[in-house]
Amino acid sequence: MTSLTLDERFWCTYFPTTLDGNTDMWFKTLRPGSISNFAQLKYIFLTNFMQLHKYKVDSHSIIGCKQKEGEIVWEYFTRFINARLDVPRHDEGLIVGAFTWGLLPGPLLQKLMGKKPLTRDELKERVERYLR
Structure with missing residues (x-):
């Protein structure tokens, strides 16, 4: 069995197409050129949205x-x-x-x-x- 490995350019291109709602709006606020690789994008994404599950949002x-x-x-x-x-x-x-x-x-x-x-x-x- 062979494993399909895709390079970082694919993931950086594909990732935004999977977003909708608040995550899509968040992604569009990122400044062009502020992310240098997919690992950095993944880290920023996770740290931004992980906290949403820790508390109930209110006014x-x-x-x-x-x-x-x-x-x-x-x-x-x-x-x-x-x-x-x-x-x-x-x-x-x-x-x-x-x-x-x-x-x-x-x-x-x-x-x-x-x-x-x-x-x-x-x-x-x-x-x-x-x-x-």
């Missing part, structure tokens, strides 16, 4: 989601949406308020504080409009 994961220094708005928005997807029965006001509270000072924060969005859809629309 604190939304409230604790803040924009990091040097993080662009789109990256923060994507990370925030991923955190929100894991929280059952979330309140519209909580989501909008938590996103705004987590933003670093800047033009988007000023716009959202001026006329506060009332729903997730309105928040998403205003963030996308700002990014355009």
Whole structure:
């Protein structure tokens, strides 16, 4: 019996096609060129998602989601949406308020504080409009 061995390039190409949902969104936030081999990708993936099984996700994961220094708005928005997807029965006001509270000072924060969005859809629309 022969064993099929595939090189690292195959695994790096094939791996992203197996992802969906939060894992796919996480993968798309990785910076191009930040992973040098499949072993590193595997390690980063496992360390990122292993903790999800250790605790029950609640509204604190939304409230604790803040924009990091040097993080662009789109990256923060994507990370925030991923955190929100894991929280059952979330309140519209909580989501909008938590996103705004987590933003670093800047033009988007000023716009959202001026006329506060009332729903997730309105928040998403205003963030996308700002990014355009």
